[in-house]
Amino acid sequence: MGWFTGIAVYVVLWWIVLFAVLPWGVHVPDEIQPGHAPSAPARPRLLLKAVITSLAAGLLWLFVEWLATTDLISFRGP
Numbered sequence: 001m002g003w004f005t006g007i008a009v010y011v012v013l014w015w016i017v018l019f020a021v022l023p024w025g026v027h028v029p030d031e032i033q034p035g036h037a038p039s040a041p042a043r044p045r046l047l048l049k050a051v052i053t054s055l056a057a058g059l060l061w062l063f064v065e066w067l068a069t070t071d072l073i074s075f076r077g078p
Contacts, residue, residue: 001068009064014057021049
């Protein structure tokens, strides 16, 4: 896998993992402040979720890179 393809795969994996991680630990506050949406989370913890997303996407990228280099699954065609 070339460097451009590797970066593209990582970015796609990062966004997929982000959308899977975003709902983790979301709690609606008991007392809603004026001007806030009733469904807005009390503590979204976005930095923690970004770190978890980056690590998980990195591990998934290593797995995809391993699959591509070992030819366990052929990406080249018949």
